[in-house]
Amino acid sequence: MIVLQATQERLLAALQSVAGIVERRHTLPILANVLIQRVGPLTQLTTSDLEMQIRATADLGGEEAPFATTVGARKLIDILRTLPAEQRVTLESSGERLTLKAGKSRFTLQTLPAHDFPLVQESPTYGPTFAVPQQTLKHLLARVSFAMAVQDIRYYLNGILFVAEGCTLTLVATDGHRLALASAELDSELPARQEVILPRKTVLELQRLLSDREGVLQMRFAANQAKFALDGMEFVSKLVEGKFPDYNRVIPRTHRNVVVLGRAPLLAALQRAAIMTSDKFKGVRLHLEPGLLQVAANNAEQEEAIDELDIEYSGDVIDIGFNVNYLTEALATMGQEHVRVELQDGNASALITIPGDEHFKYVVMPMRI
Numbered sequence: 001m002i003v004l005q006a007t008q009e010r011l012l013a014a015l016q017s018v019a020g021i022v023e024r025r026h027t028l029p030i031l032a033n034v035l036i037q038r039v040g041p042l043t044q045l046t047t048s049d050l051e052m053q054i055r056a057t058a059d060l061g062g063e064e065a066p067f068a069t070t071v072g073a074r075k076l077i078d079i080l081r082t083l084p085a086e087q088r089v090t091l092e093s094s095g096e097r098l099t100l101k102a103g104k105s106r107f108t109l110q111t112l113p114a115h116d117f118p119l120v121q122e123s124p125t126y127g128p129t130f131a132v133p134q135q136t137l138k139h140l141l142a143r144v145s146f147a148m149a150v151q152d153i154r155y156y157l158n159g160i161l162f163v164a165e166g167c168t169l170t171l172v173a174t175d176g177h178r179l180a181l182a183s184a185e186l187d188s189e190l191p192a193r194q195e196v197i198l199p200r201k202t203v204l205e206l207q208r209l210l211s212d213r214e215g216v217l218q219m220r221f222a223a224n225q226a227k228f229a230l231d232g233m234e235f236v237s238k239l240v241e242g243k244f245p246d247y248n249r250v251i252p253r254t255h256r257n258v259v260v261l262g263r264a265p266l267l268a269a270l271q272r273a274a275i276m277t278s279d280k281f282k283g284v285r286l287h288l289e290p291g292l293l294q295v296a297a298n299n300a301e302q303e304e305a306i307d308e309l310d311i312e313y314s315g316d317v318i319d320i321g322f323n324v325n326y327l328t329e330a331l332a333t334m335g336q337e338h339v340r341v342e343l344q345d346g347n348a349s350a351l352i353t354i355p356g357d358e359h360f361k362y363v364v365m366p367m368r369i
Helices: 008-021 073-081 134-147 200-209 263-274 324-333
Strands: 002-007 033-039 042-048 052-058 067-072 088-094 097-102 105-112 130-133 159-165 168-174 178-185 194-199 216-221 225-230 233-238 257-262 283-289 292-298 304-310 318-323 338-343 350-354 357-364
Touching: 002 008, 002 033, 008 033, 008 042, 008 052, 008 073, 008 088, 008 200, 033 073, 052 200, 067 073, 073 105, 130 134, 134 159, 134 168, 134 178, 134 200, 134 216, 134 324, 159 200, 178 324, 194 200, 194 233, 200 225, 200 233, 257 263, 263 283, 263 292, 263 304, 263 324, 263 338, 283 324, 318 324, 324 357
Parallel strands: none
Antiparallel strands: 002 088, 033 042, 033 067, 042 052, 052 233, 067 105, 088 097, 097 105, 130 216, 159 168, 159 194, 168 178, 178 357, 216 225, 225 233, 257 338, 283 292, 283 318, 292 304, 338 350, 350 357
16 A cells, blocks of 8 residues: 655655654654554654654645554654655555655665554643744743753753733743743733643744744643644643742842843853853853943863953942853843843842843842852
């Protein structure tokens, strides 16, 4: 049976759209496979890691007959990558094997039964569907994802908080040392307040799938699951259970020292100073006085970097230390010309915002240097 017949470019794109969650080594060998199913004239490609599931539906040719099997996803992609983009590819089934034919090339692949493939059990009680422009969500994720924790024992920090209320979608991420918040106004009002924590791996996969093209992502949330639909794909993920910190209490409200300065010059000065930090200790010192900001760093070899920026500032003299990565990662995601930095003293957290934009806030704790 001819399972599918399409150009290399079309088939590879369909496979790559679902293969992001597939790991080469897994305790269950079948999870390294992609489930291929014929549904009338269309082909469904499904991958799973037991907590996430992605399904793409596309017209990839082939015979219109019921069929299902699983085959190694990475191996299939590796083969397709070696073929020309316009090459016609045919996938044929024979017994427990699939044969891929392309020009004078021929590959025989071992399969595993489709009925053994562990599909994610979808929740029967999803909430209402709401749509977000892909560009908007991609922009919001880029603004906050760098602040997610990585394998923190406080598991609820290993992801991003989604808060949908009224016409506003707010995303928050924190690792306990810094917090990033970004929000956007939607065209339509949401039916009810919804608050969920998306796991880190789900966030990274969403960032990979979202594009800058016109189009929307449809979202639905259940008590322990989220479901997304975009561009012929369905994406189901478990949610992180737990209580996210009260981010409103973390954001400073009364800092009296404010400076507005160029984002690019500040980022460049921090990157230069970072060269003199060590791999284990990434601290930089900021000295702020009227008219001047000094950025300094040193290391165990007694090497030192000092960079000075002329600024418009008339507040208190402040000496404060930060992890340089916490500053550069935030500034790198911002495309605006200027940033606003609010400080209380050398011991309180700093608030970084964008002048005239209330939709982004970044809080970073100081470090002792």
